[in-house]
Amino acid sequence: MNSAKSQSFPKATSFDAALVHSKIMGPNPLKLCEELLHDVHIPCGVRVCDLGSGTGITSALLAxxxxxxxxxxxxxSDPVENRAFFDSxxxxxxxxHLLRRTPHRGSRLSTTILMRS
Structure with missing residues (x-):
């Protein structure tokens, strides 16, 4: 990746390119996330929800x-696999914090916390 592109997305390009390509399923979500958060001042430590986190690459960026x-x-997504990824x-x-949405009877969904630490 050339330096101009790296300077445009310094947070997104801090991840190994091969790793990113193995985790994404479309447009680069790291660059999209960084672009959305550009010039947005959210304090460190704020609780955020990465809904539809998939393989966890955007959650890793946010954390x-x-x-x-x-x-x-x-x-x-497999929370055990994602936890191993975050640990790596x-x-x-x-x-x-990993949560999995699971369907229950009827049209209701419940959230189950699978792993917290």
């Missing part, structure tokens, strides 16, 4: 690069 207390919520990046366990 590691912005210092947010991140809740990664997804219907399909050295992200403290108490900064990303």
């Amino acid at each position: 590691r690069e912005y210092g947010f207390d991140t809740y990664a919520v997804d219907l399909w 990046l050295g992200i403290p366990r108490n900064t990303i």
Whole structure:
């Protein structure tokens, strides 16, 4: 990646490019997230919800690069796999909380906290 692109998205490009490509399923979500948060002043430690967190790459960005207390919520992703991914990046366990949305009878959904630390 050339330096001009890296300077445009310094937080997004802090992740290894091969890792990002293995985790994404469309446009680069790290760059989209960073662009959305550009010039937005949210204090470190604020609780945020990464709804539809998938493989966890955006949750990792929010926790590691912005210092947010991140809740990664997804219907399909494997929380054990995502926890191992966060651990491999050295992200403290108490900064990303994994939740899985699970269908119940009828049209109601409930949220179950699978892993917190």
